[in-house]
Amino acid sequence: MNTIKILLWLVFAAQLLACAHQPGASYDAVVTRDTYLLGKPGHFNRVQAALDAAPVGAATPFKIFIQPGDYYEKLVIDKPNIQLIGAGMDKTRILFDAYSGQVSEPGKTWGTRGSGTVIVRAADVQFHNLTIENSFDFVSNDALENDDPQKIRHSQAVALHLDKGSDRVLAREVQLLGYQDTLFVDAGRAWFDRNKIAGNVDFIFGAGNALFTDSEIITRIRGRDSIPHAYVTAPSTQIADEYGLTFIRCKLTREPGVPDNSTPLGRPWHPTTDFPDGRYADPNAIGKAVFIDTEMDAHITRDGWYWMGGTTRDGGKEPFMPDDARFFEYQSHGAGAHKNAKRRQLTTEDAQHYTWETLMGDWQKP
Template sequence: MPQRLRPPPPNWRCAAIAREAPRPATPPSACARCRSARYERALDHDPRQRGRLCGKARHRPRPHPPRGQRAREHPHPFRRVAQTAKAYHRNGWGTPGSATLTINAREIAVRDLTIENTYDYLANDRLPDGAESKIGNPQAAALLLDIESDRVRLDRVALLGYQDTLFANGGRALIRKSLIAGNVDFIFGNGQLLIEDSEIRTRTRAAPYTPGEFQSFVAAPSTPLSQAHGIVFHRCRLTRETGVPDHAVALARPWHPTTRFADGRYADPQAVGQALFVDCFMDRHIHPDHWTEMNGTARDGTMTQVFRAQDSRFAELSSSGPGAPARDIGMRWKSPMGIAAIRREIMAGMPQD
């Protein structure tokens, strides 16, 4: 049976769980009797052992820091990136393999947690195209909601990354009163995700930007056509870091994942993404078109098939703020359900406060 995650102390900065590389062998003991080097290392992983004395006064444990202080002062960095993270995923996929935290269980409640992938995306983004050291797959997820996850609730969390910060690849999830930060497709996937009363913060890019073009994209849903709900933003604030240009960010673009079928490997035509923004504040960084297209894998293996926003299930309702006014680009899809009915369906069976 899946085990429930025990909530950590407030503001605990999360590293990879059951995903870190094997640690080096234990260093030589400082003392044959107390094995203080081993003891001190054990304290780093299990502070409950503090208080046991080794028998020698000079080897008494260090004072225990106040609750949460140790994590704030000594965060455990996790810098996996899709280019090199294939070994961390069961099927050898780099993007989910890069995730700092993976949740793959049901009825999970997570509160007061910062989850960050600290890969230096900007350093790679700054390199010119064609540079030998520039990697082509800089996706670095902070949180992966994996295929067995369902009825996952996150309150007062901070999900920090750049490209592909949050990968919704499972069932239903609710995120409330939280911060999600990134730049390229930083909330994406085929899951049913309701984000409420949260800040959706676009982060800067280091690559050169041409005014009028799209620099970044908030969401990239790949919702199956058979699924009613995709990524829903309710009463959220779409903000930006200093340096993000005006009119440079799309609300969403349609991701059709490359999938293997009996007749070949190409973009999934049944992944008709659904993204809905209801009662959201939008700052001036939102592009006046609001939505844009995305290329996918054609049957000949090239990234030449274009999927249009107009053919997706994208909509917004009652937006406000300087980025809310939208140019008519022919978006016609409307949600057949109101936000109250959507909330009931996604939140059914969620862990309660």
């Protein structure tokens, strides 16, 4: 009799556990690998299936809980008010391995803009407690000689892309992993709070207004020696926009093997753009990147910033210098913090304008 009672109790406990993950007050959908739960309404085995189930144009958040596991998917979020919530950045991982030069369909490649593991084209999207990764093997490809026929020439591989249409995007306690071009913030406003973001070449870049608070920015190894080794940012902020990439109370760290004095804080990206008189580097992309009260390890270069080439009207190349961009620091500290003429400093009065409310405008703080 006792054995029967124990079995009944175990069944009841399992049902309670399952109900705890049922869509309802906490979540509108659950992504799971549990075959028992997959038979229940609102449960899906793929993140894309849960996104497909979300309403179009919802006025309130549609919350999707993603249970622990690796989900090999390439996602486009084009519906507003979507929230992807994982079980922890070390437990829930969305990954894909597309890269710029990879064929996406006959006659076409992904390009940098299409390579993202997750691409956002809607407002009020949130990410919590998960990892988004582009798992393309950049390091092995980087190690190949330039004349090796196996070497991939267009190796940009984005993890998260905030594309046109995105705005008021929040990522909190999220890990973004990649190498070249990890995080493409190209539109709208975004807040990255208490995150880990890792990469090497221009791994935080774009024209958007993105605020990074209390986050770890990790420079990763390469497959071969390169001078510079990496670049933390490559903003392409339009001159008409007051804010670009802003880092407050962050830590700039590195993987073992990243040399001292090897990684500039950023370089000015002038994207090649179509104009009525030709295709050339956008002269209005006067990038802005600001580091405030940020700890910097010794891999950050003494000069702080670097130049970047851009396309001329005749198809050639011209250098864009960091002095012509809007690059500033305030109260940097650590082994990589240096004060010199090449690392321009904000005044205390200027720095006081860099608050969440000032940068994010009429976005109600989530």
